[in-house]
Amino acid sequence: MESREISQAVIRRLPRYYRYLGELLESGVERISSNDLSKRMKVTASQIRQDLNNFGGFGQQGYGYNVKYLYTEIGKILGLENDHNFIIIGAGNLGQALANYGSFEKRSFVLKGIFDVNPTLKGMTIRGVPVRMMDELKDYIRENDIEIAVLTIPKGVAVDVARELVEAGIQAIWNFAHVDLNVPDHVIVESVHLSESLMRLSYNINRYHEEHGLKG
């Protein structure tokens, strides 16, 4: 199956389907109709039929979707069937939270190293992985087939560290630093800008207040 045949709009919706199908699998559900899935996911059944027909994972009308088949096919499209070696840069609370994040393991993301600048953290282990100092970073990436770096460091240093990562040949950066990274096109960046999410929350509270006359 060629992922390129599937539209970008569908691709954006795939992680949510994958999550729901995974939950169904865990609860032992083998088949589900578009109507039942529609009720759970709160999208229309016709949207679901359109989206999932890209994968052909359905029997005759009335039989519903084969949950495991769809889950597997979507997982392939999302690249979740291959192992991805990754490191975390920044061993603070967020770095530790992500090191302990169960979804990584479940989806073949393999934590290979944790890096920090704080010498008091040197040798500390998180899930059996020792914290290393930043002067080892480049060699470590080159020698251990590291594909992804997770950046949980302050924005003031993130741009420089990203440059080092690119020089060492990293393929992708999962960026939690509150800054846009300037990297070559061949390096994939996915940013989680928490403060932008917080501002959307704040905007919606404010708008609700205004619409309901709850303040001045």
Add this chain to the structure above:
Amino acid sequence: MESREISQAVIRRLPRYYRYLGELLESGVERISSNDLSKRMKVTASQIRQDLNNFGGFGQQGYGYNVKYLYTEIGKILGLENDHNFIIIGAGNLGQALANYGSFEKRSFVLKGIFDVNPTLKGMTIRGVPVRMMDELKDYIRENDIEIAVLTIPKGVAVDVARELVEAGIQAIWNFAHVDLNVPDHVIVESVHLSESLMRLSYNINRYHEEHGLKG
């Protein structure tokens, strides 16, 4: 100024403008042209002019935007000028990371309480805020004018906790649990689904490999 006059598309882009304008302010820049801002933000100057003209924060052609004025006006639209009392539910690594998250303070989000089910955490303080047990939750929300709850708890319990929050009159939930919360329309939910972000990263790596023939 009425926020309702501004299109949703512009609203979605505001947090990023706010971030760049804040950085300019911090560096002491008082005025900036749409061309200079365009180079920094990597969006077209005409897009910037269209978006920011909603705020009227500009002088004559050639004088550029008044950075502080625009920053303040956008902050008002985003509801960042009012104090927002919040609590964190889940005192694990992610909860602690968010408790220590500087952007909260800078933007008038006031941490009022941290809750957990683990009795060994009772009385522990994070930034001077003690960890309380969940049986105090509802009364605490009612008595302390809590507007926002941040959920950093496993998905298996998040739905029940969200129900308690709604019963206690919470206005908004910043949800990090990997589940869609089912709350009444008047409760605002902003979700950060980390694993969906990770899947987008993985999808893009996979697509890059396929396009460049890096694997079978």
